[in-house]
Amino acid sequence: MRLVLIEGLPGTGKTTLAERLCALALQEGCASRWYLEEAADHPVHPHSLNAARLEADYPSRCLQGWQRFADEVRSDSTLNILEGSAFQSTVRFMMEQNRTDIDDYFGRFEGILSPLRPVFIYLRPEDAERHSRATAAHRGSDWTRKVAAYLEQTPYAHRHGLRGESGMHRFWANYAHLCDELMHGLTTxxxxxxxxxxHDDWVLAEAVDAIQSEPYATCERNRE
Known part of the structure; x- marks a missing residue:
């Protein structure tokens, strides 16, 4: 197993978990590296590719990026940890544009990565809309206005009548449900x-346990 993919809504702790998993692996003597979702030199979707997210061929270019990445790490013993890369920078952009080929894209994406035996860690709040409101309060008014203004201009928001901060919260809730459906269909x-x-320490412990568990096990972990 050479790949861990961490997904979840903004504010669920993807970056924190990725960084801590990488540090823990290095402490245990395992070569490891993690990639921030927004990194300009991201190995799959650098800024130069994300700038083309409105283009019709964006999904195919993302798949080409994943294929290059898979080919490169297949012969490498390093543990690669990517946060927000499977959904946020691909599926979310496709959702914003009302694209109807998300299922097809995601099936091809899984086929490319399956030889690497990846592990998906899906960080999911029980109530996505309530979580979105808490994240907005934590990150402040500037972040909230910026994200809400961006989402309000997307074709998805226009189609569903999503406006302002309340529209942003509804968008993230709908996006979470889309992620739920895609995760449910995975064979990985x-x-x-x-x-x-x-509960960051508990999440870290659960993620480590999941990575070390039997291959291809699917489970849901809730804090008692």
């Missing part, structure tokens, strides 16, 4: 962890 190993504020 998926661990869904129900996240709550202040």
């Amino acid at each position: 190993r998926v661990t869904r962890i129900t996240v709550e504020p202040g």
